[in-house]
Amino acid sequence: MTSLPVVHPGALGELPFPLARTSPSDRHFDYCLQPYRPRRSPRGKLRAENLLLKALELSGSLAPALPVIEALRASLGRDMVVWGTKWDGERLFFELYIYDPQKEDPKATVSGLRETLRSLLPIGPTVAETIPYMMVSFDLDVPVFESGAVSELNLYLSDVDAHAGRSYVVSGEQMALANTYRFLEPKREIDTLLALLESSSFIDYSDPRVLGRVLLPDLFACKRVCVAKKRLRDGVYFSGLSIEQLLGFLRRCSYPAPLVAFADAIAGDLDHVYFDVGLDLLQDASGAISYPKTSFYGTF
């Protein structure tokens, strides 16, 4: 295991946001809001949300995003919102996920969010609260801020098996199935994992090398893998990754150099965090696999 140098913030240059530091009240959740024990002591270190803030800065949406982040944190509590930073090779964009699988917090419902964000980012779609959704998400990027409102929501419903689910996209009063997904332990449930991956309309696994580009070996050393079947693509997600694995992922997927450099510079102060990442998969006519959209996750 590589020991990473701890870089003092002064070496990071001018930042338009104060570095978020860990505190004793931090809670540690993965992108399903499942708690985990930190890999290392978090005392005196940095929070993963610094990566979100840096990405927001690079995308040009830091200023309008900060009040939204603060409003959600004040309403729902610290570390109760999952953020996703996404990259399609050209632009960074973001999604926020609010979980409440047990329907315990009225503020974590669509209705509650509508109230929380009323003056900042009005939520357009209407959702019947009788729908047994366990999570809702929405994009947070430049087009959303330019329009001044959230025009689409995503609702997530659990399957009978609690480790699987479906998502629906809600636009106006319309709702459509967007994708299905299932979480698996990568090694103990390898047969099911392989069967799910290979049951694909989009990826041809007959060349044995293809699987090596989907189940990337450096990410396969993880806690859980999620296989997603989307309308136009397959996706695969890896959760429970170290900062070293995240750095390798950011480099492999050619995230913007300033973001990678920032992550590299503060890596020593993020060694307590488990990260989650996702890759959409695309196969060209020659059989080569590419990743048209990738993402990584944390909480604030």
Place this chain on the structure above:
Amino acid sequence: MQSFKGRTEPTRFEDLTVTVDFHCHSACRFCIVQEGMNDYRGVPFERFKQAVDENQQTPRYRRVSFTGGEVTLEKKLFDYLAYAKASESFDHIRLQTDARLLRDPAFAERLLEAGVDEFFVSLHGPDADVHDFITQRPGSFEQTWRGLLNLRELGATILTNTVMTTLNVDHLAAIVQRVSALEPATMEFWNYLPMADKADELGLIVPMARLMPALRRALDEARERSIRCAVKYVPICLLGEHASSIDNAQPDVVIVEEFYDLYPKFACLWEAKCEHAEACLALTHAYVGKYGWEKSLLVPEPRTKPWVEPDEGLAYGTEKPLEPSGAFPRGPAENEPDPWRALVAGVAPEHDASLASLVLDRRRCTFRFERGQASVDVVLTKRSSNRQALVRSRSFNISYRNLLGLDETGDDKAAMAKLIEAVAQTVVSRDAGEMLLDERKGLVGPTSRRKRKS
């Protein structure tokens, strides 16, 4: 809570390897320290003395190996040898060498007199055509062979090492045939590890479908000649009747820190299903990236016991032959003086339990206790306030993991909790602060590299 590190660095606790310096007169196309040659510094003599002195105080290494670069090029080698020999703390002193300079019988004899009793000689082809193409030094095969003959003449223990690449894969059996006349103690075959060239742009990684038949033929040849072989970095399931020849252990290596940044990681799709999981490294990530997971070629041996996700990779406590396939490697025997065992001696019987195994590697001392069907590992790592621990003694962080086999009444859990607490408190009371476990023995910081003229 499980930890999910990549599987890497299986260290054999009883061997210490010292990199004296990084110069070489060959230029092997697969060289794993190529990036650091003429850049990395060797281990400073004072650092080496410290390691030897520590070994005198707390014996843990039985063998010290000197390597480089080509270590015989270093005049200071004899200072290192003299100190190691004088310490009388090692059973064996080994040289890892290409033996080219040993073509001079006087030099070979001088090394033996200095205390070297094992020569681990790199030989990558059965003849000059193959070997010299790999070393990129015409004449190197003849020089190495002359060196080997001199060692044979002197009665030294000879081991050979062949790194298997696309350049020599078709000549492995011929190498065995050639070397057999030397009556080597062991022939080692190491599958090529891409260190810097992760994408294998040099085309040196051999696909398993080509490598394994050639390797098995070589192992057949060796068996016919009663030559012991050790194979590294190939999946055990592909070795067939030669599965027992696998030996993935590496010694503790005192080397520059950056070396480990490049060290490959390994993985296997079938790890949780395979009986060999605890001893097999399977495929490097670079291999998977180039040739895939070999989903159909690798065949897991059904497990006979539950699989437990390894925290830190494999652990090898001893070079003694492993227990039957899949068994947990053992530490020192019950009747050997063992300060590690003494840390917990007597505790288990007071709790109707037994100490089932003790495994040492560079980073950990793992005690496995059994009580009826229940078992638990109590783990000592280097003391660090930055890492989670149940409790800390003067030298160690103490934690536990793999609490398994508990009954449903809760009685087992309560009894095991008392056992864990007693073990931890006993270690705290007996640890005088002089026992050593390292996270890394590497050299860190500016002293690890040579100064460059600007």
